[in-house]
Amino acid sequence: AQSVTQPDIHITVSEGASLELRCNYSYGATPYLFWYVQSPGQGLQLLLKYFSGDTLVQGIKGFEAEFKRSQSSFNLRKPSVHWSDAAEYFCAVGARNFNKFYFGSGTKLNVKP
Amino acid sequence: DADVTQTPRNRITKTGKRIMLECSQTKGHDRMYWYRQDPGLGLRLIYYSFDVKDINKGEISDGYSVSRQAQAKFSLSLESAIPNQTALYFCATSDKTGHATDTQYFGPGTRLTVL
Numbered sequence A: 001a002q003s004v005t006q007p008d009i010h011i012t013v014s015e016g017a018s019l020e021l022r023c024n025y026s027y028g029a030t031p032y033l034f035w036y037v038q039s040p041g042q043g044l045q046l047l048l049k050y051f052s053g054d055t056l057v058q059g060i061k062g063f064e065a066e067f068k069r070s071q072s073s074f075n076l077r078k079p080s081v082h083w084s085d086a087a088e089y090f091c092a093v094g095a096r097n098f099n100k101f102y103f104g105s106g107t108k109l110n111v112k113p
Numbered sequence B: 001d002a003d004v005t006q007t008p009r010n011r012i013t014k015t016g017k018r019i020m021l022e023c024s025q026t027k028g029h030d031r032m033y034w035y036r037q038d039p040g041l042g043l044r045l046i047y048y049s050f051d052v053k054d055i056n057k058g059e060i061s062d063g064y065s066v067s068r069q070a071q072a073k074f075s076l077s078l079e080s081a082i083p084n085q086t087a088l089y090f091c092a093t094s095d096k097t098g099h100a101t102d103t104q105y106f107g108p109g110t111r112l113t114v115l
Helices: none
Strands: A003-005 A010-014 A019-021 A024-026 A032-038 A044-050 A056-058 A064-068 A073-078 A087-094 A101-103 A107-112 B004-007 B010-013 B019-025 B031-038 B042-051 B054-057 B065-070 B073-078 B087-094 B110-114
Touching (some): A003 A087, A010 A019, A019 A107, A024 A073, A032 A064, A032 A073, A044 A056, A044 A073, A087 B042, A101 B042, B004 B087, B010 B019, B019 B031, B019 B087, B019 B110, B031 B073, B042 B065, B042 B073
Parallel strands (some): A010 A107, B010 B110
Antiparallel strands (some): A003 A024, A019 A073, A032 A087, A056 A064, A064 A073, A087 A101, B004 B019, B019 B073, B031 B087, B042 B054, B065 B073, B087 B110
């Protein structure tokens, strides 16, 4: 069965520190992979996506993610976190014909001054 | 103006009442979706529509129905609301591209409370 796991419910990092948010998926074929961010009281905004090609993808706001097929992972990274990055982050996996599309349970990021 | 709008933004209702949540979009997208968000569960797909005549059940469609009145409008109904349908509901849209699964653009959400 398809699933998405975000093992960290909450993460706290200091402003300026690096960040990595983990995402593992279970899917029988090559999936489409997404990271979304949800600021408090807002809808979800796409940070980046992977469909094919280069396994390191760049997104908005200085985020990047790397698709590792051998580890079934699509971790989100940022070299230096800003206070405005405090939000909830969701990883999502989609089948290529959209018969399945799943979100992870989310990771809440707190940023310490 | 926002590209994807949802009305109402907040709603409190009682068990057994019929509720309709509305979604409108100005992005010109063919595809529209309804999700619910519960703490610790992320977003779960309720229904999706690839065009006006194509409506499909998602992961958790029981207790819900939808209507695609036009390309720009997609409504979600709870025929007889129950307390465990208390959640944050999101509408989303996506364009018809070469990828059947493509970027989705989300509305601001509707917070529904069923007492």
